[in-house]
Structures are given as C-alpha cells and as structure tokens.
Amino acid sequence: MKKIEAIIRQEKLEPVRAALEGIGILGMTVMEVSGRGRQKGIPLQWRAGEYRVEFLPKVKIEVVVLDEDLGKALNTIMTRARTGDRGDGKIFVLPIENAIRVRTGDVGENAI
Amino acid sequence: MKKIEAIIRQEKLEPVRAALEGIGILGMTVMEVSGRGRQKGIPLQWRAGEYRVEFLPKVKIEVVVLDEDLGKALNTIMTRARTGDRGDGKIFVLPIENAIRVRTGDVGENAI
Amino acid sequence: MKKIEAIIRQEKLEPVRAALEGIGILGMTVMEVSGRGRQKGIPLQWRAGEYRVEFLPKVKIEVVVLDEDLGKALNTIMTRARTGDRGDGKIFVLPIENAIRVRTGDVGENAI
Amino acid sequence: MSAGDTAWILISTALVMLMTPGLALFYGGMVRRKNVLSTMMMSFAILAVIGILWVLYGYTLAFGPDKGGIIGGLNWIGLSGVGQEPSSVYATTVPHLAFVMFQGMFAIITVALITGAVVERIKFSALLIFSVLWFTLVYCPVAHWVWGSGGWLAELGALDFAGGTVVHITAGISAIAVALVLGPRKGFAEKQAMEPGNIPMVALGAALLWFGWFGFNAGSALTSGGLAASAFIATNTAACSAAFTWIALGWIHRRPSLLGVATGAVVGLVAITPAAGFVDPIAAIPIGMVAAAISYYVMMWRSRQSVDESLDVWACHGMGGTWGALAAGIFASAAINSAGADGLIHGNVALLAKQLAAVAVVWVFAFGATWIIAKIVKAVVGLRVKGEEEVVGLDISQHGERAYGGI
Amino acid sequence: MSAGDTAWILISTALVMLMTPGLALFYGGMVRRKNVLSTMMMSFAILAVIGILWVLYGYTLAFGPDKGGIIGGLNWIGLSGVGQEPSSVYATTVPHLAFVMFQGMFAIITVALITGAVVERIKFSALLIFSVLWFTLVYCPVAHWVWGSGGWLAELGALDFAGGTVVHITAGISAIAVALVLGPRKGFAEKQAMEPGNIPMVALGAALLWFGWFGFNAGSALTSGGLAASAFIATNTAACSAAFTWIALGWIHRRPSLLGVATGAVVGLVAITPAAGFVDPIAAIPIGMVAAAISYYVMMWRSRQSVDESLDVWACHGMGGTWGALAAGIFASAAINSAGADGLIHGNVALLAKQLAAVAVVWVFAFGATWIIAKIVKAVVGLRVKGEEEVVGLDISQHGERAYGGI
Amino acid sequence: MSAGDTAWILISTALVMLMTPGLALFYGGMVRRKNVLSTMMMSFAILAVIGILWVLYGYTLAFGPDKGGIIGGLNWIGLSGVGQEPSSVYATTVPHLAFVMFQGMFAIITVALITGAVVERIKFSALLIFSVLWFTLVYCPVAHWVWGSGGWLAELGALDFAGGTVVHITAGISAIAVALVLGPRKGFAEKQAMEPGNIPMVALGAALLWFGWFGFNAGSALTSGGLAASAFIATNTAACSAAFTWIALGWIHRRPSLLGVATGAVVGLVAITPAAGFVDPIAAIPIGMVAAAISYYVMMWRSRQSVDESLDVWACHGMGGTWGALAAGIFASAAINSAGADGLIHGNVALLAKQLAAVAVVWVFAFGATWIIAKIVKAVVGLRVKGEEEVVGLDISQHGERAYGGI
Numbered sequence A, B, C: 001m002k003k004i005e006a007i008i009r010q011e012k013l014e015p016v017r018a019a020l021e022g023i024g025i026l027g028m029t030v031m032e033v034s035g036r037g038r039q040k041g042i043p044l045q046w047r048a049g050e051y052r053v054e055f056l057p058k059v060k061i062e063v064v065v066l067d068e069d070l071g072k073a074l075n076t077i078m079t080r081a082r083t084g085d086r087g088d089g090k091i092f093v094l095p096i097e098n099a100i101r102v103r104t105g106d107v108g109e110n111a112i
Numbered sequence D, E, F: 001m002s003a004g005d006t007a008w009i010l011i012s013t014a015l016v017m018l019m020t021p022g023l024a025l026f027y028g029g030m031v032r033r034k035n036v037l038s039t040m041m042m043s044f045a046i047l048a049v050i051g052i053l054w055v056l057y058g059y060t061l062a063f064g065p066d067k068g069g070i071i072g073g074l075n076w077i078g079l080s081g082v083g084q085e086p087s088s089v090y091a092t093t094v095p096h097l098a099f100v101m102f103q104g105m106f107a108i109i110t111v112a113l114i115t116g117a118v119v120e121r122i123k124f125s126a127l128l129i130f131s132v133l134w135f136t137l138v139y140c141p142v143a144h145w146v147w148g149s150g151g152w153l154a155e156l157g158a159l160d161f162a163g164g165t166v167v168h169i170t171a172g173i174s175a176i177a178v179a180l181v182l183g184p185r186k187g188f189a190e191k192q193a194m195e196p197g198n199i200p201m202v203a204l205g206a207a208l209l210w211f212g213w214f215g216f217n218a219g220s221a222l223t224s225g226g227l228a229a230s231a232f233i234a235t236n237t238a239a240c241s242a243a244f245t246w247i248a249l250g251w252i253h254r255r256p257s258l259l260g261v262a263t264g265a266v267v268g269l270v271a272i273t274p275a276a277g278f279v280d281p282i283a284a285i286p287i288g289m290v291a292a293a294i295s296y297y298v299m300m301w302r303s304r305q306s307v308d309e310s311l312d313v314w315a316c317h318g319m320g321g322t323w324g325a326l327a328a329g330i331f332a333s334a335a336i337n338s339a340g341a342d343g344l345i346h347g348n349v350a351l352l353a354k355q356l357a358a359v360a361v362v363w364v365f366a367f368g369a370t371w372i373i374a375k376i377v378k379a380v381v382g383l384r385v386k387g388e389e390e391v392v393g394l395d396i397s398q399h400g401e402r403a404y405g406g407i
C-alpha cells in the first residue's frame, strides 16, 4: 500500500475527484492547505495599493491505494490537475505499513 | 516510531482523545478534513429541494508513537471511533525515521 | 527524499518560512492544525469564569527535501521555532518514495 | 392622532423586530459551530410562528377587554375591530394597529429568549410546540396582568415600564424550568469544553440588541417626547454601566473579554427595562452596575451546578429583570413620570413592596406553568433529539445543512 | 409640511438604503466561498453608481413632468428645481428632496436584485454597464408608468403600493432574461454541488431585508399614520406567514432549513409589497402562504431546467411580485385605503383585470428590453469572465482579494 | 416641543449609536484574525466608558454654559438641571435629554475612531486610560469651541455641520500622533503581509456606518424638515460618489476591490459631514470625488512611510475631514441653510478663510495634546503589549479568547 499526497489547485479538486472515481478510486481525504513553491505568492488588493501574501491556497488530497493501483492513480491526478502554469503542485508517494477500516476492523489490503 | 493517521468522525474526536489520554498517550495533532469513501456524500437542503456534497467533514488525528505503543493505540482508536455505520473512517500506519522535540532538541525516541 | 513534518507555534511560521528561504528551500505546504502534548490545553474566558480547551492552534509545515538538505532544514526549523517554553512543537521525518511535479511531469529528485 | 408619535412607534416597532434576529446572532455565536444554524433557526422560526399567532389571537388575549383581571376577552380576535384609528385605551395618539404590532414584537422576542436554555439538544418540532403553548398559556396572561387595561398586577400598582416582569422574568424563569425538564447536553456533566463558535457574531448580535432596545424601552413611552428621551438615555447609560462593570469583573477574575462586554451590555439593558421611564437617567448607573454584578456571580454559580441552562437566560434575564423590577421600586420618581410613583429613595416603601409581590407572583407562575408545559411536550412528542443526532450536531441532524460551506 | 411625516420618510429612506447591503449579505452567503466578495461587490457598486445617476437624471426620468404617459421630462435634471419644500404632486407633506431620496433607494435595490441571476461568472465591468443601461431603459420608464404622475399604468388604475411591478417583477423577469444570455455556471449542467459558503450571513441578510422592508412598505404610505401602520402590520404578517409556510414545505420534503426560512420570509415580503397598503392586515396570511408555495415549487422546477438563474430572482421576486400584484386585485379594500379600490373579494372584478394587464405588460417589456440590453453588452464588452477565472473564483480574478485571510 | 422633531432626533441618536459597533466590525475585519476580538473590544469598551463619562461630566464640559469660549461650565454635571424640557439654547424643539444623548453618541464614536491607529499592539488598559484622557482633554474642549454656545470657533463663524472638525479631524490627527508614540507593529518595517481576516465583516461594518451616518448628518439638522432632507441626500450622494471614485482608482491601479468600495464610501461620508447641511446636494458629487482621490493617494503614500498608522484613520478621517471642512467653505450656500453662509463659489472668500483657520487650529491642538497624552500614558503604564503577546495575538493575550471556535 502507498499513500499519495497530491497538493493541487483548489479548482482542480473536482475534476481530479471525478477522474479518480472513474478509475474506481473512491476513498480519499482532502484538506485545505496553503502552499509555496516556484510560484512564490500573490499580490492582493489592500484598500489603496497592494500587498503580497506568501502562501497560496491549495488543496491536498490524500489517497491510500494498493500498490497495483499506484501508477494509474498518479497518472490520473497528474493529467487532471495540470494547467501548465506555475503552481500546479506536487505529488508525493509515501509507504504505508498498515491500514485499518474502523467500521469492521479489517486490516491491511482489505481495509482499502 | 510509527505515525498513526486516523480519519474519524468529528464527534468521535473527544472520546478518542480521552481514551488515548487514558492509556498515557497525550501528544497528538488533529485537523479538520473532508473525506469520501464508501459513504459517498450527503444530501443537504438547498432553499427548495436538496443538493449533494461529495465530501463529508471528518477529523484526522495524527499520533506518533513508540513501536511498543502502536498496538494499544490502534486498538483504542478503533474501538472508540466505531459506530458500525458507513463513514467510521480509516486508520493508516506510516514509518517515522526521526523525531525532534523543538523545545529541547531531543531527537529520536526521546522526543515522543 | 525525506518529508519533514514540523508542528510549530502559529506565530513562528513567518520566521521559519523566511529562514528556510534563506537556505534555499522555497517549496512547502502549511496547514492549520490543533495540537496537544505536554502543554495540555489553555483556559479561555467564558462570559463569567473560564473553560478549558484541550487543543491549541498550531501550524504544520510539510517540506519535502533532498536527503542532503535534511540536516540543515531540520536545524533551521528547530532554531527558528524555539521559544523554550512548552508547546514549541515536534518535528517528524518520514521517508518519501517518489515525487512528481504536476506542471512538467518531472519525477523523483528533479521534482523537488 | 399624532404623526410624530406614530413615526416614533413605527420605527420603534421595527427596532424591536430586529432584536429577534439580533438574538439569533447573539445565541448562535455562543454555541458550538455544529449547532449555529439550529440555534439561529429557533429565533427565526419563533418570529414566524408567534408573528402569526399574535394577530390571530395573542393580541386579544393580552390586551382585549379585561376578563376579571386575568385575561383579555376574545373581542379582537383576528384583529377584528382593530384599525387605523387609535385605541381609546392604549397609546391613544397612534393608530391602534401600530400599538398591536409594537406589542407583538415584544411577544416574539420573549419566546425567543427562552431558546438560550435549550440549544444544542432540543428537537425542533418540540421547540415549536412548546413555544406555541408557552406563548398562549404564559406570555399572554402575564402580559395582560401587567399591561392589560384592568390586569390585576397593573391594578395593584406594580410598575413595569417596558417588560421587566412580562418579558425578562417570564423568559428567565421559564428557561430554568424547561432546562430542568430537558436535561443537560451530552458532555456537560463531564465539563467538556463547549467553545463558542463565533464571538464576533455574538458581538454583532449584542449590538443589534442594544440598538433595538432603544425602540423597546424608549418606544414604550408610546409617545415621542420628554419621557421617551429620558427612557432612551437611561437605557443607554445602564448598558454602558453594566458593560463596564463586566469588564472590571473580568479583569478581577483574570481578563476582560468581548464575550463579557457583550453579555454585560445585555444584562444592563435587561435591568433598566422595567425602570427606564420611571427613574432619573443617572440612576441607570447604579442599576447597571448592580445588575452586572448579580448576573456575573449567578452565572458563575450556575455553571457549577448540574442544571445546564446553557446560555444563562435565567442569570441574565431572570435575575437582571428581577433586579430591575426591584430597582424601579427603589429609584422611581413621580417627577420623571407622573404615571409612575415614587420609590424607596423618595421615601415610599409601598412601591417596592408591590414590585416584590409582582416579581414573586411571576416567578412562581412562570416556573410552574412552564414546568408543566415542558413535561407535557416531553410526554407527547419528546423533547430531545437522539443521542447521536446531538453528537453530530443539530444543523445536520435537524435541518440538513451546515453553516460554512466546504472547499 | 409635517415634521412627523418627514421623520417617518427619512427613517424609511435609511431603512430602504440598508436593504441593499442586506441583499449583498443575503446573496453573498449563498454563493461558493470563492465568490462571496464578488457577489457582495455587485450590490455595493450598484449602490454607488445608481445612487449618483438617480440624482443626476434618474429621478426626473421617472418622476419628472409627464411626457405622454411614457416617461418623465428632463425638467428636474440634476435636481434642478427640487428643493426642501414639498412637491405639489408627490408626498405633499414632506420635503421634495426626501421623496427623491426615498425613491432613489428603490431604484438602487431593484438593480441590485438582478445580480442574483449572474453571480459567480459575470465580468464586473459588464455588470456595471448592464446596470446603467437597465436602470435607464427599464427601471426609469416602468417607474414612471406605474408611479409617475400621468404614467399610463397609473392612469389605467393599476395599483402597486410599494413596488410589486416596478421593483420585483421588473427585477425577477429581467433576471431570467439576462441569465439566458449569460449562460450557466461551469458545472451547473453536471449538477456539481455549489455549496453556500456562509448560511448565517444569509440569515443576517434576510433579517436586514426584513427590517428595511418596513421602510419600503410602510414608508410607501408617504405619511406617518394609520395607513403606514396598516401596511407595516401587513408586511410583518406576510413575512411570518411565508416563512412559516416554507418551514412546513421543507418538512414535507425532508427538513426545514434556515436557508429556507430566510428565503420564505423574503418571498412573503415580496408578495405583500404591491398590496401592503390596500389590504386588511389579516389578508397578509393567505398572501404569504400562497407566495411561499408558488416560489417553492417554481424554484424546484427551475432547478431542474437548464437555465442557471442562480439565486432564483425570478422564482422569488418575479413570481412573488406577480402573485402579490394579483393578490392586490383580489384582496384590496377601499375601506383600508381610499386611494385604492375594492378587489375581487369585495365584488370588483375590474381591479384584478387591471392588475393582470399591468403584470403582463411589465413581464413582456422587462423581458424583451433586458434581453436586448444583455445581448448588446455581450457583443460590445463580453459578459463572462474567462473560464479559468471562473474556476479560480471571481474574488481573486476580478477583485484581487479573498474573503477570509490566511493563517 | 415637536413630536416629529423628537422622533427624528431619537432615531438619529440610535443610528449614531449603531455606528460604533459598525466601526468595530469595519476595523475588526481589517486586522489579522488573531486580533479581531481585541480590535472590536476597543470600540465596545469605549462605548461603555465614554457613554458613562458623557452623562457624568462630558456633556457639561462640551455644552455647559460657556467659560471664555474655551470650555463649558460644570453647571450640568451629572445632568443636573438637564431634563425632559427643551434646552433654551440647543435644539429648542426637542427634549434637552435627547440632545444630550445625540451628542453623546458623537463623543463615543470619535474616541473609537482613533483605535484604528493602534490595533494589534496596544495594551488594553493603556487604551482605556488614553481614551478617558483624550476624551476629557481633547474632545470636550474642541466640541465646545465649535458647537458650544459661545465657543470661540463658533463665534469666529467657522461652520461644521455634523463634525468634520470636531469628530473627523480630531480623530484623524490624533491617530497619527498616538501611532508615532506607540510605534509600528512587529513585521511592519519588514513589509510582512498583514492580511485582513474577514472582508465581508468590513463591508458589513461600512454598511452600518453608512446607515448610521444618516442619523449623524441629517440628524444634525436637529429638526425634521427640509434641512434634514437636504443633508440626508447630500450624505448619500457623497458616499456614492466617493465609493465609485474609489472603484475607478482601484481599476486604474489594478483592480477594484470590496475593501476599496467600503473605504471609499466611508471617506465620502467623512468629507460630506461638515458640509452636509450647508451645500446643495449635487455639490456632494465633487466633494465625494475629491475626498476619495485625496484619501487614496495619501493612504498609498502613508503606507510607504515608517509610521504604522495601521488602519489609516488619518488618511480617511483626518484628510477627509479637512477636505470636507474646506469644501464647506467652497460650496456652502446661505440659500440652503440660513444659519450657514455663502462659500467661495458664491463669491464669499471669508468663509473659506475661517474654515482654514479652524482646521489649522484643530490640527495643531489635536496633534500636540494627543502626543503629550500618549507620552504620559506610555511613561506611567506603558502602551504596548509584550513582544510575544503581540506575536501570539491580542485576542488570546489580552482577552483570553479566540474569535472562531475549534473543531
């Protein structure tokens, strides 16, 4: 099992979710985060003039998948989240040692 | 050291927290997340009629524990977070390579 | 590649961000979390008298770095986030198996 | 009929109307985030329901031609015979319909005040049924006793300028009674933190209450002139005095808080309500101070008891209203308002005795009647949501909505 | 000149002014969080722009000396000749300037109402241009027809106490027309959830609308007296009745919601608007009930169609205003207002026919004119933001700001 | 005594009261989330404290029988001798108490305005002490000079309809002085982003300010009639004109923002304040435009300087009030208000000279006195919270509460 952490544009959440559903991946957890990378920040309007915020709102999607689903999941996220401009985000893959479904107590791959 | 990521119902945070405290686990970090799994979404009331939101509010608890505490921590979370209905959530276990306590600079197991 | 998860005081975000920028680490993702550790909670004012909240607002910084940058990144965060009082937070290091830059599709170390 | 007086009553009526949404914000901001909509919904629904019942039968029960000092007759049911001309009995310089609506807004907010006792756990259907019964069986009679022409407490000579007994004591005492029948929120006994979800919303609610209270109190002069001005300035001064006292008390105990100032202001406004048009405006300073001190310590005491009267309607309105009614007996001056009387400091003990009598009667009646009504509603439809619904929050479980949208 | 009447008109004017920010909150809370500022901005910008145009030329177009029943003459351009003395034609007991400003607030909110149809996708510049054209070419003429001395619908004998046709039908019908030209939001066709960002804000907005509506309707009596009081109580009763009906409908379909109560109250207020000063206050109960039922089911029906009239201005204001105008034809009574007429229930069919005629004329004119204006603006400057700007949200893309600050 | 005039003054008083909570929201939404309660608390606490002091001694200092043109005598201390009958000097058609309270609301908001300069770092105790001293030593004297019967600036013939000098210049100039003594926020020098926490709250605050300003300006006519109507329409027009100008300036520089419109509206309201009852309503258009342009560029300039006058009270109120006072000297017309005078455009240079003199005197006095007061408070109790308290946020560190509850 692997954990995918994808930090993407907020407005790409819906297409990514739909595309993952399309390939049979339903379970996921998302959260609002603020990010910073090459795309350093953004100027916002103050009452007169502007100021710069260092962090931009992003969405982080966490999906735990079976090893065999990893490739297509990564691919799906990458293609759907891309605009080609700075700020498209990053995807990280982490190892998962175990998983448990709380409702049933299933562990390991059965829990996904 | 292991990191436990438990995504559970918001209303189960308090019992889980108390139960973990009961077995001597004090340190934890929680955050509000939105999740999706078997329990696909929920219908909400619009002005007239309803609409469906795809994500449900959940709470994610992150607890880093010593290897020897992992079992009882998992068990505690699982039993306290369960209702038996869809949407009870998932628990994932990840490896931790190192830990540091910022206040003292303690590293490794001493930092937990 | 390693993932650093640092849970620190909210007000330390800005100095930590600036210091990381100083050593060339630009990319990072931050989120608001609530935490609990030795510093158990805080009394807040109710209309008359007080009540205790169990969780305190913290900020979690997630930075994925190359292995060679890990040491100085940890050091930077630790020194800048420290006040010496309870509640300074924790830093955890996790293994990363892969990384992808969504915009270009770069994978592995190139994606950082 | 006076255009000036009418303008003042109409705008006062609008101001009092705004108090109920103000209360929705005041209460809504103090509950946990998962119950904010449900809490606000209570005030809005009561506004809707009592707003209809008032014109249908409430007005005539409260103000209709007297039946034995106890209740109004049904002559004005459905506002029949109530028109654009002034009444010959009430507010004789403004249209009768204006007086009807002005009074209606008082009935609405009184019922809404009680909801502070039952938030975060009452079934919405039960709340509506309780509200209708309480309005009919508690509010209308007490309003008649005190303000109805021929009402027995009015005849006794008890004074209540703008609703200390009618509004605040009835609501405050009933809050305790219904909270006792309903039982505490889950986690209350364990002293679980129940953090207010939105304190700026509480402050905004308090501000709208304060603003609206000028209509409540100064509007109760029922004319636009010196008495209204006097009540107006007494009202503002009491609010300031109690808010400031609350700051001081907060400091003594640890820190002054915005939640405290908002609460203090409301308590001051409650306390001046029965006295506003009978006392010298400067008397509002001690009235506000004492009110704040009483409510503050009663609230602290209550929070250590087992009764979960969640938003302290009793400590704020019950105790504030009681002190205010007695304060009217102490500070009243016939020189301020010839329709009033002299109080204790002007050498007249009788008024204070009458005030005490009125307070005692209304305490006993409101508590008893509300307790019975709550028991009946509990037996017939049940009062509480299911345990898991309470834990999930009433916004989702009762109303299928959540306050702040997702990502 | 009457000081009492003037006080009432001035405060009513302030109340109606507050409705536009109230609308900003009402609409702002209902859109997705990324568009809340943009949605609020529309109302605020319209307040600024129409507020200026009204004194420059709007007032004279709408109320200036009649030109053939169709439009006002330019005699009062830039308020020349309009002063502190009463007009000899309109509101003859208050300063002419007070009447100008009172009417100006109506013009402002009418334009702002339409924005509910175009939120989350319209270009801000296009909205401003559209608003100016619509105000000039739709609002001013219709206001003249119905309320201008010599206006042809007024001459016909059609009644509109406070703006059922002038305000609500024009706005509601135009909303559909502009929504058709503009096209739906991205994701609308796919039934993507568009979760309201802040429901307490919607409730606060509804409360301010309700509060302000007392000025809107009771202020439209233009004097402070029995008629204002009667309109006031009718207004409140209709709001309560429709809000309660919406609770009941919500329950039947699944759950009563705060969003629903807020909507219901507004619909009730819309429906009573044309009738408020012509009907018995008790008639407001059926008027509110029927209004709620119509709007509720029209809204359900609309949401299954392909037209994304996003915040249902048509279902609320168009249909509510239409029903209200017809209800005036049904329930009006010359005994309530001698300047009115008897309606159907008092045996007079003619009034209902006139009301129907006025409604039909305004539906057709507003729809056609708005459709053309929208097409022209679309052709000249374009109506929509770019696709990616829409997806990012208009707060950032149009205004470079976000509602709730970062960490 | 006139019931109509009294109704207008009473409701105007309520409107002006609401401005202080409106300001709490306006300022509260503009600071970082960790300081929103502390910022709101300042306005609420000032409302409480000054509300008491005004009736105790403020009114008599400002309006009591004149002592040498400089200050009022203590004859009316504790409102002794001030009653329900009209004063023989001020507002002679309304109860003296109504005038007292109306003026009291002005004193309150003036003190609260200054808090915009000191948010996010001042010690709450220091703020209270500063406010009491400033109120006593700056506000009361200046109010006497300009508005007190016998006040020397009034005698000079300087005009200030509703508080351009008394309210806005004193607050705006004092803001700079206290900000200089207090020093900038941590991170200000490093140009750290200080993102406004809640822009819808700012807009709501601006809306309540606008609404309340009708009482402020049109209420300052002190009667309900043509002059009030004229001031009312001038007020609204200036707000619209400045808000629109701010949109245009925002567009020129990059984007029009809601924060900008809210600011622009307030600046327009400030500028028209001294002139509202002396100028033709149409003159409000250029007055608003120029005000917006001045404040906009002064604000831009200020933000590049080292003085952290955080919410630009000086740029908005100081400069807006100054321009407004001069604009009165330019646009005033005796035909609008016989108690006024003709201004420059009517060929009278003298008035402008007097206005200039009054402005200069108040600038110098307010700056000097405030600087001294701030220095004294700093020396005695200290002005700033500790560095770490500032970093954590004043909500937690000063008031032990946080705005939006946890999970």
Ligand SMILES: Nc1ncnc2c1ncn2[C@@H]1O[C@H](COP(=O)(O)OP(=O)(O)O)[C@@H](O)[C@H]1O
Pocket (backbone or CB within 6 Å): A007, A034, A035, A036, A037, A038, A039, A040, A056, A058, A085, A086, A087, A088, A089, A090, C026, C027, C028, C029, C030, C062, C063, C064, C065, C101, C102, C103, C104, C112
């Ligand atoms: N090294 C990193 N560690 C953690 N998060 C990162 C890192 N680099 C980027 N991010 C996240 O990805 C988001 C997009 O990154 P950015 O570098 O701006 O995109 P791009 O590579 O397309 O220019 C950032 O806002 C941040 O949240």
Ligand SMILES: Nc1ncnc2c1ncn2[C@@H]1O[C@H](COP(=O)(O)OP(=O)(O)O)[C@@H](O)[C@H]1O
Pocket (backbone or CB within 6 Å): A026, A027, A028, A029, A030, A062, A063, A064, A065, A101, A102, A103, A104, A112, B007, B034, B035, B036, B037, B038, B039, B040, B056, B058, B085, B086, B087, B088, B089, B090
């Ligand atoms: N594969 C997954 N990866 C990440 N989070 C998941 C995954 N599956 C479920 N979750 C999280 O767990 C929550 C509960 O999952 P769900 O499948 O609805 O529970 P159950 O298995 O009891 O039906 C979801 O809302 C989501 O936040």
Ligand SMILES: Nc1ncnc2c1ncn2[C@@H]1O[C@H](COP(=O)(O)OP(=O)(O)O)[C@@H](O)[C@H]1O
Pocket (backbone or CB within 6 Å): B026, B027, B028, B029, B030, B062, B063, B064, B065, B101, B102, B103, B104, B112, C007, C034, C035, C036, C037, C038, C039, C040, C056, C058, C085, C086, C087, C088, C089, C090
């Ligand atoms: N075992 C843990 N697992 C996850 N997060 C933790 C753990 N221990 C502490 N934390 C996080 O670190 C924060 C600071 O921890 P705390 O123990 O209070 O600091 P200190 O060790 O300096 O006293 C907590 O609020 C919590 O968010």
